Amino acid sequence: MEYRELGSSGLNVPVVGMGTWQTFDVPGPEGEGRVRGLVDAAIRAGSTFIDSSPMYGEAERLLGLALGGRRDEAQVATKLWTTNDAEAERQAARALGWYEGRVELYQVHNLVRWPERLTLLERLRDEGKVGVIGATHYSPSAFDELAAVMRTGRIEAIQIPYNPRERGVEREILPLAEELGLGVVVMRPFGQGGLMRRSPSARDLEPLRPFGVSTWAQALLKWVLSDPRCHVAIPATSRVERVAENAAAGDPPWFGAGQRALVGRLAGA
Numbered sequence: 225m226e227y228r229e230l231g232s233s234g235l236n237v238p239v240v241g242m243g244t245w246q247t248f249d250v251p252g253p254e255g256e257g258r259v260r261g262l263v264d265a266a267i268r269a270g271s272t273f274i275d276s277s278p279m280y281g282e283a284e285r286l287l288g289l290a291l292g293g294r295r296d297e298a299q300v301a302t303k304l305w306t307t308n309d310a311e312a313e314r315q316a317a318r319a320l321g322w323y324e325g326r327v328e329l330y331q332v333h334n335l336v337r338w339p340e341r342l343t344l345l346e347r348l349r350d351e352g353k354v355g356v357i358g359a360t361h362y363s364p365s366a367f368d369e370l371a372a373v374m375r376t377g378r379i380e381a382i383q384i385p386y387n388p389r390e391r392g393v394e395r396e397i398l399p400l401a402e403e404l405g406l407g408v409v410v411m412r413p414f415g416q417g418g419l420m421r422r423s424p425s426a427r428d429l430e431p432l433r434p435f436g437v438s439t440w441a442q443a444l445l446k447w448v449l450s451d452p453r454c455h456v457a458i459p460a461t462s463r464v465e466r467v468a469e470n471a472a473a474g475d476p477p478w479f480g481a482g483q484r485a486l487v488g489r490l491a492g493a
């Protein structure tokens with residue numbers, strides 16, 4: 225697995241991490257075992273950068289439980305997500321409890337009340353509890369605001385959607401991230417699963433085989449990671465065997481323009 229520095233933040237991350245939206249929100253008694261199985265697979269495969277949020281139900285808590293006794297083997301990225309200042313403090317206290325007192329990347333989810341949330345995260349960073357501060361948004365309609373936050377100099381990383389059918393970040397966000405030296409975490413590499421509904425044939429994927437690609441999921445991840453402005457992709461899966469499949473896209477050689485164009489065509493973009 226290749227590692228990249230998250231912008232100029234000093235945090236080195238494996239290029240294929242893991243998301244937890246829906247997949248780690250497993251209610252009831254089976255939740256703990258299911259999430260532990262996914263985290264075991266992620267650690268085995270080297271996808272040790274794991275992204276969560278208080279928005280994802282049980283995910284944040286179950287991730288903490290699954291990391292019990294081996295917290296050092298993972299890098300946790302989580303978020304603050306609330307309009308309420310007191311609740312933001314509670315979210316941070318809960319997360320720091322679950323993650324043994326530190327969060328490697330702490331983000332403002334969907335830019336909700338970002339000036340106040342950044343103030344809280346800056347305090348936690350000064351206290352040594354937060355490594356890198358970031359901000360996320362999923363919607364192109366918020367990219368102007370995201371760009372404004374990037375320009376404040378108060379964040380070191382962003383999390384944005386990027387895949388062959390969602391390329392809105394190419395206009396301003398990715399060039400600006402590069403100019404400012406910000407880390408880029410890519411959410412939704414499979415378009416929330418929409419890009420997986422119809423997989424191209426093995427024959428269609430044949431030209432990508434020399435790049436270590438044997439599945440459509442790997443082609444899509446390599447499409448993202450072949451843009452050097454992107455540092456880590458965080459695909460989510462509920463299936464243990466897919467964790468290793470996705471992680472296998474995290475090694476060079478990377479695609480050139482021709483392979484990226486082919487993946488774009490196969491995605492129907």
Ligand SMILES: NC(=O)c1ccc[n+]([C@@H]2O[C@H](COP(=O)([O-])OP(=O)(O)OC[C@H]3O[C@@H](n4cnc5c(N)ncnc54)[C@H](OP(=O)(O)O)[C@@H]3O)[C@@H](O)[C@H]2O)c1
Pocket residue numbers: 242243244245246247275276333334360361362383410411412413414415416417418420441458459460461462463466469470
């Ligand atoms: N900040 C934000 O606003 C925001 C918004 C959205 C997402 N995110 C973060 O980004 C992460 C990823 O985004 P996402 O979960 O929306 O979507 P995604 O990773 O693009 O797609 C997830 C879907 O892909 C399927 N999948 C995963 N690996 C596969 C494989 N090898 N082969 C076939 N299908 C595969 C999964 O199904 P199976 O479970 O059946 O494998 C799931 O349905 C989230 O989990 C979350 O951490 C953040």
